Amino acid sequence: MLNNQGRPTAAGEATASAHPTFTGNKALQVEEALLFEIGRAEVTGVDLDEPEAVKSRLGGLERKGAIGLVGLSEPETMRHFVRLSQKNYGIDTGLFPLGSCTMKHNPRLNEKMARLPGFGDIHPLQPQSTVQGGLELISELARYLMVLTGTSAVTMSPKAGAHGELAGMMAIKAAIEAKGEGAKRNVVLVPESAHGTNPATAALIGFVVKSVPARDDGTVHVEDVKALLGPDVAAIMLTNPNTCGIFEPQVVEIAKAMHDAGAYFYCDGANFNAIVGKAKPGDLGIDAMHINLHKTFSTPHGGGGPGAGPVVLSERLAPFAPLPFIRKEGEKLVMVEDASDAGSAQPFGRVTAFHGQMGMFTRALAYMLSHGADGMKQASEDAVLSANYIRAGLSDLMSIPFPDHPSMHEALFDDEWLKDTGVTTLDFAKAMIDEGYHPMTMYFPLVVHGAMLIEPTESESRASLDLFIMALRDLAMAAKKGDTARFSGAPYHAPRRRLDETRAARTPILKWTPPAPAQAAE
Ligand SMILES: *Cc1c(COP(=O)(O)O)cnc(C)c1O
Numbered sequence: 001m002l003n004n005q006g007r008p009t010a011a012g013e014a015t016a017s018a019h020p021t022f023t024g025n026k027a028l029q030v031e032e033a034l035l036f037e038i039g040r041a042e043v044t045g046v047d048l049d050e051p052e053a054v055k056s057r058l059g060g061l062e063r064k065g066a067i068g069l070v071g072l073s074e075p076e077t078m079r080h081f082v083r084l085s086q087k088n089y090g091i092d093t094g095l096f097p098l099g100s101c102t103m104k105h106n107p108r109l110n111e112k113m114a115r116l117p118g119f120g121d122i123h124p125l126q127p128q129s130t131v132q133g134g135l136e137l138i139s140e141l142a143r144y145l146m147v148l149t150g151t152s153a154v155t156m157s158p159k160a161g162a163h164g165e166l167a168g169m170m171a172i173k174a175a176i177e178a179k180g181e182g183a184k185r186n187v188v189l190v191p192e193s194a195h196g197t198n199p200a201t202a203a204l205i206g207f208v209v210k211s212v213p214a215r216d217d218g219t220v221h222v223e224d225v226k227a228l229l230g231p232d233v234a235a236i237m238l239t240n241p242n243t244c245g246i247f248e249p250q251v252v253e254i255a256k257a258m259h260d261a262g263a264y265f266y267c268d269g270a271n272f273n274a275i276v277g278k279a280k281p282g283d284l285g286i287d288a289m290h291i292n293l294h295k296t297f298s299t300p301h302g303g304g305g306p307g308a309g310p311v312v313l314s315e316r317l318a319p320f321a322p323l324p325f326i327r328k329e330g331e332k333l334v335m336v337e338d339a340s341d342a343g344s345a346q347p348f349g350r351v352t353a354f355h356g357q358m359g360m361f362t363r364a365l366a367y368m369l370s371h372g373a374d375g376m377k378q379a380s381e382d383a384v385l386s387a388n389y390i391r392a393g394l395s396d397l398m399s400i401p402f403p404d405h406p407s408m409h410e411a412l413f414d415d416e417w418l419k420d421t422g423v424t425t426l427d428f429a430k431a432m433i434d435e436g437y438h439p440m441t442m443y444f445p446l447v448v449h450g451a452m453l454i455e456p457t458e459s460e461s462r463a464s465l466d467l468f469i470m471a472l473r474d475l476a477m478a479a480k481k482g483d484t485a486r487f488s489g490a491p492y493h494a495p496r497r498r499l500d501e502t503r504a505a506r507t508p509i510l511k512w513t514p515p516a517p518a519q520a521a522e
Contacts (some may be wrong), residue, residue: 002400017190029495032083039070041233045077055275064248082345085496089438095460095468099410099441099453100195100272102244102295104383108369110298110363119362124354128335135333138355139326145291145310145383148376149269150280155358162197164290164309165237167322169201169349171288172235172264174320174348181247185234191220193445198237198268202411207234214447218244218412222253229261230492239268240284243445244402245387245410255285262287264317266418272296274384274409275455277377286315293357297364304399314320323350382458383409386465390456392492393469402450409457417452423479426448427487431500433472434491 004292024031026347056062071327072080090096096103114120122131142154153172158164169188188202197210210228215221220238236258241246247255255265255316267281273280273296281289293299293308301307315319324337324349335355339347371379384407391400399416415425429439429452441453456465478486491497 006434015306030083032080032087033079034512035072036514038076038080039072041066041068041070043073043472045073045074047494061235064091073484092357095456096438097454097468098438099412100173100270100444101301101456102270102292102409102457103301103442104273104295104298104457105459106298106300106363107367107370110366113366114359115360117360122358128259132413134358135335136324137362137365137460138358139328139333141361141368142310142326144365144368145312148276148280149286149289149291149312150282151289151312152282152315153321154310155313155321156308157350157352157354157453158290158309159352159357160276160307161268161290161292161295161309162201164292165197165201165266165308167266168205168236168266168284168288168290168311168313168317169237170322170348170351171226171311171317171320172266173205173207174346175264176234176278177318177321177347178346181262184232187230187233189228189233189236190223191238191242193218193220193242193266193447194237194239195243195270198239202235202237203334211418212236216299217404218242218246219248219405220250222250222257225254226257229257229263231489232263233261233289234256235264235309237266237268238269239279241271241408243271243453244405244410244448245271245407245455246402246405247275247408251284269312270484271409272293274380278375278381281312282314286466287317288312288313293360293364297369299360299363300445306357306360308364308508310356317484319345320348323343323347324355329511337361343372351369379401379458380409383456386458386460387411387454389465390454391470393465394471394472394476397473397480398452401451410455412445412448413452413454414448415452417476418450420478421482422481422484423487425452427484427490428452428475428479429488429514431475431487432472434493435475437468437471 004473014438025129026486033392053392074413091103091105117132119137128135138156142156146152158167173182176182180254186206186208187210188207189210189212190202190211193395202209209519212220212228215224225236236254238248238251238254240251242248263287264287267284267286268306269281269291270291272281272289272291276296290309290311291297293310294301301309323339324335325343327334327336336342387407387409388411391407394413395403397417398413401412401416402412418424418428425442429442432439441451443451444453445451457466460468475486489498
């Protein structure tokens, strides 16, 4: 039985939790127990024939007792998983304003294309002659990525943005080693505002990370970079547009400074959605940049996978791209799997077993083809317009840390405006859940106190943006009026209330243990 204390509301309106229900359900929001709690070992939803008796070849290692896995009937199975799926909030449910994540609509057309048997049912170990269409799809997508970024090489196999960072930085490392500078160039510069994966990637492959201080206006100053440059610097990892939602005004000067110092420019391209069709990172002087297909090209985010993070490379880095890659030989497309077949290239190795995420490639190409060049450009323009619309709609109530720079694809607020209200960024985010919104990105980037990073993307209609703005305005005014009760216990209407997220992350309970047998009633 849930024991939610209800929040007192205006006009005597009873909250849902003021009347605890017998079942624990809240109207049609059904409480769902774990499979282990509701399942029974003797029940199954399938009806299989008894297996034929065979002579065991397990040499005495056969299972002795029952395995004890629980089962459900078919309708129970269906309900269990449908109910669980209904507890999920996704981009198909509503506005998903996570900044730095680009949660955009995943068109159903892409799903349909990815399920075509010729793409969906092929196997990575099939003879290459039987998957020429699949290879053509990969190389066509690769070509579009090079056109959109203004680069001449791309490695398709990395399976996420962070994985792409690793591949790109390993290519940089290989290039430095090929020049015989491996021992001396061991420093990577990372701005304070960077995504955590940047310093983690550099450190993982043995670089020493040096932090570039953030300027008061949220951008990186070329002079601050130059002050750190020396013969020991291998590269900079710079995000553009950056994690404050600002296009780095000195990105070209920074690229030049790096190159003049014999170092490389790794660009974190997670925010490419803001500039597709408008600016080519290759023209800005990047040497390597990952593209999160699951952010910019509308493929689904998948809880750590399957994403896709192809990395475009400058001519200087192209020879060091990892295996495998596709080469055209006459009319045939060949997936080069072995360094001995790589010709003059010097691949640093490989980052994944096969060629990358075929399903994501198919979806991304479907997105590109259905939008066309003009459509992709418009998507970027609309994403930027939506972010600035939200910024303008809230800027009289909520404080903006960098008012002098227009926002690109995401609007960044700090918690200055919440000072003395007794409401924190976390409280505000939790109250958004009561209003039916997934919270925005909180407390990131770290350089902004109590950051709230909102990225609406191009997916939202004007009406949807207006409702979102009105809901946030209502919350902001409540906070300023001192209605702390609306925030301190929020969310009030969610199936679960305020959770101890730190403890959940630090000491997760990963194993279900049966509850102790119930005490006999007195
Ligand atoms: C999302 C993101 C990453 C990491 O990408 P994944 O695909 O989640 O691994 C890196 N940098 C920035 C700025 C991001 O937003």
